[in-house]
Amino acid sequence: MSGVRTTDDRPHEVGPGVPIGRPPENRRQVLVKLMWTGIWLAYLGAPVSDLGDGGHGTAAVALGSAGLAAFVAVYLALVFRHTGRAYSAGTVRALLAGVFALAACLALTMGSPWLVLFVYVSVSAGAALPARQSAVAIPVAVGALALVGTQTRGDDGYVLALAAPALLGGFAMVGVSQLVRTMVELRQARATVATLAANEERLRMARDLHDLLGHSLSLITLKSELAGRMLPDHPGRAAEQVEDIERVSRQALTDVREAVSGYRRLTLPGELAGARTTLAVAGIAARLPDAVPGDLPGALAPRSEEALAWSLREAVTNVVRHSGARNCAVALAPRQTLDGLFLQLTVEDDGRGLGTAPRGNGLTGLGERLDAAGGTLDLRSSRPGVALTVRVPLAARGDAV
Helix, strand or coil, X not given: CCCEEEXXXXXXXXXXXXXXXXXXXXHHHHHHHHHHHHHHHHHHHHHHHHHHXXXXXXXXXXXXXXXXXXXXXXXXXXXXXXXXXXXXXXXHHHHHHHHHHHHHHHHHHHCHHHXXXXXXXXXXXXXXXXXXXXXXXXXXXXXXXXHHHCCCCCCCHHHHHHHHHHHHHHHHHHHXXXXXXXXXXXXXXXXXXXXXXXXXXXXXXXXXXXXXXXXXXXXXXXXXXXXXXXXXXXXXXXXXXXXXXXXXXXXXXXXXXXXXHHHHCCCHHHHHHHHHHHXXXXXXXXXXXXXXXXXXXXXXXXXXXXXXXXXXXXXHHHHHHHHCCCEXXXXXXXXXXXXXXXXXXXXXXXXXXXXXXXXXXXXXXXXXXHHHHCCEEEEXXXXXXXXXXXXXXXXXXXXXX
């Protein structure tokens, strides 16, 4: 029975993305997020064109360029950074007042093409302010656009053309900001749940160890005291107590080893639940069975279940860390083959797929576990993505060990 068969053994990799609502963690993420934020600055073409051919003097062009650069810097500070690592409320209000003042001054002094800055003021308010405050600030920005537009020189059609984008863009950004806040709260809630689960597991372990050792240690203490009192006058009876102490100690040690082995052994239901949570946290749409099929035609030995659980953990880890996938499907079903009856685990994703680098340590260790359990592993590209298929033998009822 073969061990590991792969059409391409390289762990699939993808460049780091930019999580929503989380500050960039490296230079590449900064550049990606800055690109997505700065792409909307293309609509500043009207002020830039006006600087080049608007008939302004040298001093006006210099001051206008400096004002536009300051406006863009403050806008990016509000939209780029605030959505990942929020400023204080006072800082947000000061920055918004700054972009509002710059937009008004530049539009009044430079002309109608600069009214587009009020669209960015509206978007900044939607991005940085709470929803209730945004509901007031955005109409105020649109009203200021209309009011300043009546005082600027140039084409009056700018006001009509920009009012709707300013209003809609601002409230659209309110929705995006609310999504970001929801994502942050969801991550915090999941972290809290994970912490509570870990605490509950520690409490359960403490209870189990107390139940296992409390009686045994109490008995050892009592018998030690009794043996000490018997030792001068009744050494034979004291020796019997010492033998009992040795027996109880050995049994306690055996119980602890069995308990620790139970804690360390992976189970398939536990890994299915963990895979569901891991994929959800990573933002990958997942299809997983709710539990191990209850009508298996054979029994699943503990060694086979543990090998299958390790396979699922390794596969899900690779999907999350390397694939860049949007979807992942996990299937678990019995299969009859020429070599006998097996329980088959399939993990498929729609990510980048396999490359040509040597197989990693994770797959090597997985193959060794499956070999020890009498199972097989098949890893291949599924165009797109990767399909990992693992089979472990099912034993006849009553034969599982």
